Amino acid sequence: MTTAPAIRVALQVSRGFAPVIAIFLAIVIPVFVGVGVVSSITDGEASAWEIAATGAFKWFPFALAVLVTPAILPMYVTHGITRHQFVAGAMLTLGAFALAVAAFLNLGYAVEAAIHQAAGRPYELRSPHLFESWTEVPLVVAEYALLLAALLACGWLIGTLYYRLHWLWATLLIPAAMAPAAGAELLLQTSWTGSWTESMGWTRPSLAVALSVTTLLIGATVAVVYTLTRSVPIKLKAT
C-alpha cells in the first residue's frame, strides 16, 4: 500500500460517517439558532450554544463511537484490514473528530458572542470551564477535545464490549466503561459534575495535572479497546 493502512482506514471511516454528520449538523444548528433567537426574546444573557456543547455535541458523537466496532470492524476485516490496523485508524478518526468538534464549538461561541454583542446584550456562560472567556482558544479546544475524546473512547469501549462479550456482561460493565468519561469531567471540573464539585468546595488540580491525567485515562481506555479487539472473531451476522 502506498499510504499507511491506518491512515487509509481513518480516511475511509471518516468518509463513511460524513453523511450522517452532515445530517446531524443540518438538524442541530437550525435548532440552536432557533433556541438562541427565542431566548434572546425572553432571557437574553445565557449562552444557548453552551447547552448544545454539553448536549447534542456530546451524545451524538458518543452514539457514533458505540457503533464503531460492531458496525464497521467486520466490513474492514472483510476487505483485508487487520484488527490492529483498524484500531489504529479508528483511533485517528475519533481523535481527529474530537479536535474538529472542539474547534467547531469554539467557532460557534464566537458567532454567538458576535450576535449577542450586536444585540447589545451581555454574554454569559453558566457552567464552570477551564476557560474564562471563549476567546482563550487553546483552553476551549483542550477542554472540549479532551472531554469528547474521553466520551468517544468510552463509547467505543461499550460497543466493543457488546461485540465481544455476551450482551448481559456488556450491560453490567457499562458503568465501569463510562468511568473514564466521568473522571475527565471531574478532573477538568466542567459542566454538571463541575458545578457539583465546585459547590462542594473542591478545587481541581493544576491544569497540567488535569490535562495529563485525563489524557492517560483516555489512553488506558483505548488500550482496553485494543486488547478486546485484537483477536476478536468476526461472526456472521444473522440475516
Place this chain on the structure above:
Amino acid sequence: MTLGIEVQDLTVRFGDVAALDALSLHFESGKVHGLLGRNGAGKSTLLAALAAYRRPTSGRVLVGGEDPFENPRLMPQICLIRETLDVYDTETCRSVLSLGALRPTWDAVYAEELVEKFEIPVNRRWVTKLSRGKKAALACVVGLASRAPLTIFDEAYLGMDAPSRAAFYDELLADYMRHPRTIVISTHLIEEFSGLFEQVAIIDSGRLVLQGETDEIRARGASVIEPAEVVDRVAGHAVVAERRLGPTKSATVYGDLGADFEENVRSAGLELGPVSLQDLFIHLTANRSVKP
C-alpha cells in the same frame, strides 16, 4: 502469485462443542477447490479460520506458508465472501464497492462491469434494501473483483436464482482463466458446480472424510444393479448404500475398485452404473442421523 493452504490438526471449539476436530487438509495453490459438507459439518468455521476471521483453538492454519491471523501481508490477499457480506444496516452499495479499494489487487473497472452484468442497482441504495438475489450478486461481485490470490466463496450465491448462478459460474470460470488464483467454494449445489472443481474435499463432523481430484473420486464410486443374490456375491467392496425394488437390488460401492471389477461385474451379468458426485457425497456422509 497464488497461495496454497495447509491445515494441520485444526480444532475450533465453541464452548465444549468442537466445530472442527483435529482437521488436516491441503488445498493446492492455483486450483479451484470444492468444499462439501452437510449443514453443521464445519465448512464455514474452516473457511473463517482460513480467512483469519477466527483464531484456532489449537492446530495451525498456513496460507502461503504463514499464519494468516492478524498478518498484514496476508490478510489483504485473502477474500472471504459469505452470504450476508458482513455489512452494517445503513451501508450503501457504493461505499461497499469503494471499500474494495483497500485491497491492492482490487479491480474497480471490473467491479463496474460486473455490477452492470448482474444488473445490481448500486446507486443511492442501501445494501439491505437489495433483494436477496441482488445482495448475493453484490457479494459475488466483491469476491470476483477483489482478484485476491486466495478467494473463498462460502455459499455466497445461495440467494441467487438459477440463471444468475449460471452467470456467476461462467464469470468465475472466465476470470479464473484470465487471472489464475486459488479459489475455494463451499456449496450444497454439488452437481451444479462440480464442473468447476479441480479438487474436492468432503468434511463431516469437523473432520476430513475425503479429498482428491474430482474425476478420481467419481471413478471410485459405482452402482451395481441386478438380481439381488447375484449382487451380494459380486459386491465384495465397501458397500455404502443399498436399495431394493422387488427382485432387483442396487448396491453402491466405493473404493479402489481395481481394473477387473468392471469385468467381474459384467461377466456376472450385472449392470454397472455410474454414481454422481452428489450421490457419493450423500452416501459417504450418511452414517449418522439427520441433523436438525
Place this chain on the structure above:
Amino acid sequence: MFDERSPIYQQIAEQIKAQIVGGEIRPGDQVMSTNQYAEFYRINPATAAKGFHQLVEEGVLYKKRGIGMFVSPDAYDRLRSQRRERFFADVVDPMVAEAKLIGIDLADVVTRIKANEEDDGR
C-alpha cells in the same frame, strides 16, 4: 453434456477422437485451446488439459510450443484402424446377442444388412 459414466477428461478425449474419425477435424488442424474448451463446455481448464494430455500420450495430438495443440498427421488413420479392430467385438457381437435375446433370426439380420448395402449403392 458429460455424464458420470467415466471421468470427464476421458469423455473429452473420446469426443475429440470422434471428431477426428468423423472428419470434423483433420490431421494438421489446430484444436481449441484448453481454455477455449473449458469455457465452451463450462468445465475447469485443468480437466480439459487432462483430456488433451491423454490424447498427446496416445499420439493423437501433439503440442507446438507457444502455438497450441494440433492433430497428429497419422491420427485419423490410427483411430480409424483402432475402431475397425474393435468393431466386431464392440458393435457386431452385442448386436447378435441382442437379436438372440429378442428372438430375431440372424438370417433376417443379414438380409437387412444387404438391403442397406444396396441402398448405399444407389
